[in-house]
Amino acid sequence: MHDHDHEHASELSDLQLRVRALETILTEKGYIDPATLDAVVDAYETKIGPHRGARVVAKAWTDPEFKRALLADATGAITAAKMFDRISDHLIAVANTEQQHNIIVCTLCSCYPWDMLGLPPVWYKSAPYRSRAVSDPRGVLREFGMELPVKTEIRVWDSTAETRFIVIPMRPAGTEGWTEEKLASLVTRNAMIGTGLPLAPGAAR
């Protein structure tokens, strides 16, 4: 390759070029419509994220009947509550208590409840988390700044099938009488994975 060409090409990495080439080929062959790719990217960047799971958690905090149904059949309960257009099957909600704290991981790949939390952060898909969440959960939580009471049992859910998990954290004290919307603003992504806790009431938006 001429030096001149190389200088231009170096503005894009090999990977960027490879992805661009693949999209070109798939488009030319009629397998994909680039506008559909735009719509998918836009949806995950702007519409499908942890705010959806946060709404579910806030509803569980304020509506005991919904919480019961959610823990029995999360997909069924969320569908029946008509909170979203449609969600995927096999969602399982697990509730934190004083006795048990839940954490979600996928040691074999990166399974994650996409339609509740959006796409997973890099750390969730990384080797450090996938390797140690099952063997040293307290050590991992410490890296997130969490120190649980020694008496609290830690339950790690390894997502090895098409079931997907969402953690329902404990409702923070001092939020009595709050609306679902205000409660939802305390529910972080990490609280629904189990590597964090909800924000304190003072942090409400």
Place this chain on the structure above:
Amino acid sequence: MNGVHDMGGMHGFGPVREEPNEPVFHDKWEGRVYAMSRVTGVAGLWNIDMMRASQEMLPPPVYLASSYYERWERGLEQLLLKHGLVTAEEIAAGHARAPAKPVNSSIPPSQANKLFTRPSYARPATAPARFKSGERVRARNINPATHTRLPRYVRGHVGTVEALRGCHVFPDAVVAGHGEDPHWLYTVVFDGRDLWGPEGDPTSKISVEAWEPYLEPA
């Protein structure tokens, strides 16, 4: 297969580092790869298990050195080549050279929302469940060279069936080309000390989702 993707219990990868204010995609190409994978999946030539297998079969140094979406890109290329949707010449040239295969994967942007829910993997039961909730079971000591979803760290260990999740498509069979071959799926929970010995956290319990062929009575 006993690949580097099966990471549970491995040492040496360092601490978990969280990126503050992390974007959904770090670069435009990541979003394109993700979306291409979702859209081409609509053709029905492969399922989620085959997508995972295509990444697991990457050479270990490549798997470990690649970012998440880089693995998706490499896995997608392998699937497209394997199913004859693209050719190696086309990938080298960056343009279509061969006629397209007659598959139906082109969905208009107005129907992109169809991609946002995953299909169901539950299937009608073909036999009664062998195990019941509360029963002690052993994860079989199996080491197939082909795709499996039984992580190494539970093999040979005894746990307790906590829940039955219905009959689900069996990944091992699908990837081996033996069809969906649905089996009962269980949540099986193990004590941290049983899995990890004296180094294990006695206050931890770890569960996996295990298909019936992965289990035997304890």
